[in-house]
Amino acid sequence: MGPSGSRRRMEHILGGTLTCRSLFSVDSGYRMNDNQLINHFPNHYEISRKDLLVKNIKRYRRDLEKEGNILAERGDSKYLHLDFIPTTFVLPADYNMFVEEYRKAPQSTWIMKPCGRSQGSGIFLINKLSKLKRWSRESKTPFQQQLTKESYVISRYIDNPLLIGGKKFDLRIYVLVTSFRPLKAYQFRLGFCRFCTVKYDSSVAELDNMYVHLTNVSVQRHGGEYNSLHGGKMSIQNLRLHLESTRGKLVTEKLFDQISWLIIHSLKAIAPVIATDRHCFECYGYDIIIDNSLKPWLIEVNASPSLTSTTANDRILKHKLLDNIFSIVVPPSGIPDVRWNKIPSTEALGDFELLIDEDLVNFQDNSENPNLMRSGYKWK
Amino acid sequence: MEDVKEKSIHHTTIKICEDLKKSPAFLSLYEDIQKLVVTPSVKSDDFKYTLLKAMQDNGLESELKKQHLQMGKNEEKGCQPVDIHKYRPVYAPKDFLEVLLNLKGPIKDKSQGDSSQWEFTQLPLKVKNLAELIVKLHKQCYRLITCTNNTTTDYLRGVSIQELSRGEHILAASNSLNTTQSFAAFEAERIVLGEKILTKNYAPLAQEFLKRVALDVLGREYGVSLLGAEVKPLHKNYFEMLREHVLQYDLMTDKLIIKDINLTASNDDQYFVFEDVLYQVMLCFSRDAEILKSLPNQPAFMQVVIKGKQNGADNTMVFPPSGVIPFHGFTMYVRKFVLQRRARYYRTSMIVKV
Incomplete structure (x- = not known):
């Protein structure tokens, strides 16, 4: 790729997410030169973390709605065009909102996912509120302390795939x-x-x-x-x-x-x-x-x-x-x-x-x- | 002389009508025609002409022809056993390559009489790169298509030959089709034409069209049209009956089918999703006694006595009921049709096998 002189410049074209984070942190003091590229954005977790993605999409809808944009049109309280993610809440933060939504359709199935993990680890389905309560009791750390540790998202399960x-x-x-x-x-x-x-x-x-x-x-x-x-x-x-x-x-x-x-x-x-x-x-x-x-x-x-x-x-x-x-x-x-x-x-x-x-x-x-x-x- | 000829035509007609009445699809065809008769397009003062016209417009005429054709085929098959040794199954790219490599040239071997054989021939193509090759091939194809003698002209009615044989746009690899937009336009045009041909519901016409254009979108409809595999309530019931049989008893060959699927379709990245559909169809197939009736040479089947019963005609049955003992790769014959609904799928694949 290019003349041999450019080999050194290509060094930084690939890096893991951790390398990128440290590279972009304030105290790394590293500045990339004009001929370098890197394969991540500094805060890509805004889209890759399940809770942040939901937060950003919810905010995006609200912003469009404030603007009076036709895309944010609602019908039957739902967004007509921007309804492309299943209804999701962050736990424990949105627990009360979740319960309110859950009560509207108590027969539905929900899926719990840890926000920061991947490859399907830590995921489970619930179909009863009691199951969720039991889970929160049984998990080693109660909700309050978990805030700083691991948060979960709970989404309406698409049961008609x-x-x-x-x-x-x-x-x-x-x-x-x-x-x-x-x-x-x-x-x-x-x-x-x-x-x-x-x-x-x-x-x-x-x-x-x-x-x-x-x-x-x-x-x-x-x-x-x-x-x-x-x-x-x-x-x-x-x-x-x-x-x-x-x-x-x-x-x-x-x-x-x-x-x-x-x-x-x-x-x-x-x-x-x-x-x-x-x-x-x-x-x-x-x-x-x-x-x-x-x-x-x-x-x-x-x-x-x-x-x-x-x-x-x-x-x-x-x-x-x-x-x-x-x-x-x-x-x-x-x-x-x-x-x-x-x-x-x-x-x-x-x-x-x-x-x-x-x-x-x-x-x-x-x-x-x-x-x-x-x-x-x-x-x- | 004229008289004799007239009489013979008359006899043939009676014979065909008799045969037609015996055919399983006759009832539904009859019903369809009756429905047509009560429509305003058929007038009582010119009954014969208007009915014929209406049948043409509604594709029933082709239906009738097809029925006749199918009957004819069955008879032919019955009396002329085909030498199947000349044929070999091709169900994987590997097999196909092997077949291609073994092709013999169209050099007439005098000792073998008229039969000509095919072979690979090296053609010097004066091209420097792939793009030139595409242009070259495309020109060749154009020539081929325009030369093709269009045997189905009579049936083209609504579709002009020009439309069919506008060679420059038959191959998708043409230079003018590099951009997505023009390809989309090209495809849309093909689809419109394809749909037009489908409304004629006439197999030879569909065949001519498919020879020139490969359309994924209408693939299912074309399969049905070519094979005359419309699904009528009759077929649905028959399929349901076969499914019942699958639930009622196990056959030893089921294991062979399952093994065959496990060795072929299940390992194929295009067909693994359909392995279940394939099971269902194949299990029905092996219990379908109609298949045996259509088979000319009565292949490998056995007469078995039902367990625990006395040896006698009443307790003897053919095994497997279809008379077909599955072999490696057997299931892959049907795989191409997995995109269809089950009952229709079964009917289509059954026709293909027979």
Whole structure:
């Protein structure tokens, strides 16, 4: 990549989240030079922590509503267009609000997730308030002391997921952000569905069977049914094909448009709070669940999506992903440069598609019409 | 002379009508025609003509033709056993590659009479890069398509030949289709045309269309049209009955099917999600005695005596009921149809196998 002299400059192009945090902390005293890039934004936890993502999206909706923006339109007390995350509360902070919501539909199932953990660890389902109370009693530290330790989010469980072959799945979609203000984001065309190995069953008896409910490969691979040849992963193109032939082309297209739409708005929601730095770019792994009415729900966003591969197809996909990321973040000259306008050529995009580039949007049309914006960069 | 000819036509007609009445789909066809008769498009003063016209418009004429065609096929199969040794299953890219590598050239071997064989031939292509190759191939294809003698012209009615054989846009890899927008436009155009052909509900026409355009979107409808696999209540009931049988008794071959699926579909990243659908269809298939009736050579099946009963005609049954003993890769024949609803899926795959 570039002349041999640029090798030293490339050193800092990759770093773990911890390295990045220490790098950007006030007392590190480190300043990156103009030819360095780094693969995280300093406070990416604003989107990757489950509680902060919810907080930011809620704030984003309120802000739009105050502005009187048509996107924040409500119907039946729900947001019509911005209702793309399941109803979520942070515990213990929002406990009372949760109970109020719970009482509206006491039969519903909720899912508890520790805010800071990943790969499905610490997750469980509850269908009774008493179960939650018992959990809080039994967990080593009571709520009050837990405030500083581990907080949880509790979300309405999507108990009507779209099933294929009787099994639940979620989508992993990769999104590259090269700048938050202005927002520049790209969506990777390739991606996959992660299937549960066991048939879906929403009955109470199966509530504790995580092989039924959680799609995480890290959970599923411990099941007896796990197949290491395909790893329970099916490509998104195949999903598309399946949906087009079973549900029709139009609804399928609408679904994928809605997915791109929710990605754009989740990014817009965190854009104001992200410490933006021209050296940074970041690749997010979006986890999305589709329900049986073909509505996509944003479950969570990972700032360090797994780049290890479990299957041969996985290796090809992730290789392409990395290759395409580098070709987008590095300017045509081949040497990273913070002064570059971060508008890559069409050829450099590879399998990425432009989701939004506010530089280009402002340039072409200064209207705030989201439909216009979307139709220009359709996600195929 | 004329008289004899007339008589023979008359006899054939009677024979066809008799056969048609025996066919299982006759009842629903009859009902459909009756429904059509009461519509205002059929007039009593010119009954024959208006009915024919209405049948054409509603795709019933093609339905009738198809029925006839299918009957004809069954008869043919019955008396002309096909030499299946010449055929070999291809259900994995690996097999396909092997087949490609074993192709023999179209050089006529005098000793073998008329049958010509195919082979790989090295063609010098004067191209420098992939882009040029695409342009080159695309031109070749255009020539091929425009040369193709369109045998189904008669049936094209609403669809002009120009529409079908506008060669420059048949291949998606054309240069002008680099951008997503023009590809989308191209695809939309194909879909509109594809839907138009579907309304004709005539298999040969659908076949001609599929030869030129691969459409994922209408794949299911085309599969149905090509194979004449519409699902009528009759078929649904039949499928339900087979499902009952699956619940009622186990067959030894079930284990072979399960093993086959475990070895093939379950390990395939495109089909593993559908392994359950495949089980269900295959288990029904093995219990479907209709299959045996349509098989020309009465293949590997056994006469078995029901356990604990006396040896006698009443207690003997064919095993497996379908007469087909599954072999490695058998299930993969049906995998292409897994995108469809179960009853329809079963009907489609059954037709394919037979």
